[in-house]
Amino acid sequence: MNSTRYTVLGVMSGTSLDGVDLAYIRFTKKDNWEYELLDCETIAYESSWVVRLRDAVSQSRDALQELDLLYTEYLARLINDFRKRHPLKDLDIIASHGHTILHQPDQGYTYQIGNLPQLAMLCNTLVVCDFRVEDVALGGQGAPLVPIGDVLLFNNYGACLNIGGFANISFSENDTRIAYDICATNIVLNSLTTKLGFDFDKDGEIAASGTIDQALLHKLNELPFYKQNYPKSLGLEWVKAVVFPVLEQSGLAIEDRIATYTEHMAVQLAHVLKNCKAITPSNGVLVTGGGAYNTHFMQRLEELSGLKITRAAPKMVEFKEALIFGFMGVLRLRNTINVLRSVTGASKDHCAGKLYSP
Template sequence: MSQYKVIGVMSGTSLDGIDLAYIHFEKTTHWKFEILVAETIPYDGTLEEQLREAIHYDAEELKQFDTVYTGFLAIKIRTFIEKHNIKDLDAVCSHGHTILHQPEKGITYQIGNLPGLGILLQNHVKTVVCDFRVQDVALGGQGAPLVPIGDELLFSEYDYCLNLGGFANISYHKEGKRVAYDICPVNIVLNKYAKQLGFDYDDKGKLARSGEYLLSLGSELDNLSYYKQLPPKSLGLEWVQKEIFPRLEAFKRKEIDLLRTFTEHVAMQLARNFKIRSKVLVTGGGAYNDYLLERIKYYKELNLVKPVDELIEYKEALIFGFLGVLRLRDEVNCLKSVTGAIKDHSSGKVYNFG
């Protein structure tokens, strides 16, 4: 089989909602894709708050919430299929939502990946591929980032692929292998302070642009030990809650100044990771933050390429759809050079019905 029509499903740490993309993949001499239809389903305030707080749930509460979230996800996927009258569908490929990510302890937990997802969708699709991270952690890897195999096979014309979501992650080819890692938090922090100012996010970076840079805070952030670590490495909400938010709150300064300072911090950290005059594909919600992109180019001369909006917004959903296709073909979708696992492997649970 060389053609697949799948739905990729992604919920990121920035909590802006569930991304769904219906994609056609075709394998000839190389992989090609077309996003046929895509949309983001925002979370309501209650569910968003539960997702934010779930890191503090005990085991039983988390188990119950996983069941609730799996049911919620199934309803949203089913509605998407019916709304767009999707008949030709080989699989739903879903990331779920990360609650715990502590690979150094052998822990990663994405809710929404229970067998119930497949059961609830079986009248609309016969195959569900999900829970892509657990196997990699069991093999000694970081369980992240998983997108680089898509960068390698779908976007090889760029020197670097940069995703600006809840976290910034980078992927590039070096000495015959794909290297990728999380650089720093982005929207998981910026959105928090934009919300405190009455906005869902910092539109085009206008808020940060009008703030004041706090030199001592910027210096403290730049000296965090994570930035000195060599890859493979990855970040999670727990790290942000421990290392970032307390430092920002301790300064007791206006949200607008914290936004400016953290945006500057992100720009500096990102610029350090690129070679001068490189061609960089920029996707994720942060690609719309004009001020952030300006500041990155202030620190280093780069060709930052913003693709069509569809790709900016749905690249991760696209690639999780692709990870599912590779899993169905039993081909490598998780690279040891990226995650630090003991071997390349084909990751993801497959639920078949019918």
């Protein structure tokens, strides 16, 4: 396909379990790539699906295969309902990330459900999906994948910082793109706030009301992951095995755990931003992801980093990942590189994504 214009539905489900992001996008190739974010929507997960997805990491492989089929059917239903509400003209592809259940790149394994061939048949549209498995097979981390979009769509910023279930950064250094996960963010905070009956910490109000425990903060900041060199990535397994036990063993009130963990996030991100030479007063940082709405956290990040942190426009905050996975789908159609070895640690740059016809 040699077209220079594509209409794409980007579909993304993040580890924070806030819902499925669907973004209808138009991409145009001129001297550079241009994009238009058109109809966009986040469809919140039903409570039963939140439980299923949160507990899936402990399921058997057979149970996961059954869940994969059910989730593919569920995803197709959400997509088809979205298309009824927002008639999408001349849709070329659906580019879907699926939902990460297992991510163990050091063991050569990553598993995103919802990427079965049935998705194309149920939606009656060409689908590009399952973007991570090839990179892991090539010795990479399978993450982060978004930096290809940062390079080709957002290169006017010194760095791109996304704060979703995990926080990750992407920037250029000596003409090479660097990106990696910094720490777990909303995947931890949201788990804590649910214990208080809230889906998330609105504006960081709970964190602001709690007390930071210096002993717990020190333990969190000393976790070995932060001393590892990139490329590196994180998954739910690491959070359950490492972070949750530290928080639980503290014995603190939930409000104080939230306050302390929010401060921990700000410390880790500020450390990375302060040491990123690509960021200058003239280019700044593009901040996206749900964590960008946490005003208490963002204020602490500014104070600790000494940088002016500017949140992207709301549509970009919420749908940047869906946008870029849509873009990765376009690059896959064009058989051009959409995963960078400098970012993931794979043996080579490559063009990832499985193609399924209806």
